[in-house]
Amino acid sequence: MSVNAFINAAVFGQAAPHTRRVTSLDQQMLAMLLSQAARISTHLSAAPTGNPLTQAAVLQCRDDLAVIRSVVMHVLRREP
Numbered sequence: 001m002s003v004n005a006f007i008n009a010a011v012f013g014q015a016a017p018h019t020r021r022v023t024s025l026d027q028q029m030l031a032m033l034l035s036q037a038a039r040i041s042t043h044l045s046a047a048p049t050g051n052p053l054t055q056a057a058v059l060q061c062r063d064d065l066a067v068i069r070s071v072v073m074h075v076l077r078r079e080p
Helices: 003-012 024-045 052-075
Strands: none
Touching: 024 052
C-alpha cells in the first residue's frame, strides 16, 4: 500500500476515487453521444402512443435518455 493510499484510507476510511482527465477524444465521443441521445428523444416524442404499452415504453426510453444525458453532462462538468 502506498503512503498516499494509506493516508486516504486513514483519513477517509476508504480509498479515494481515482479521477482522470477527460481527453479531447473522450469529449468528442461524449458530445456525439449527447447529440444522438437528443435526436433519439426527439424521434420518440414524435412516436405514436395510442397503445398504453407503447406509451409506457416511450416514456421509459425518454427517462433512460435523460439519465444518460445527466451522466454525460456530469462527466463533461457541464450544467444540465
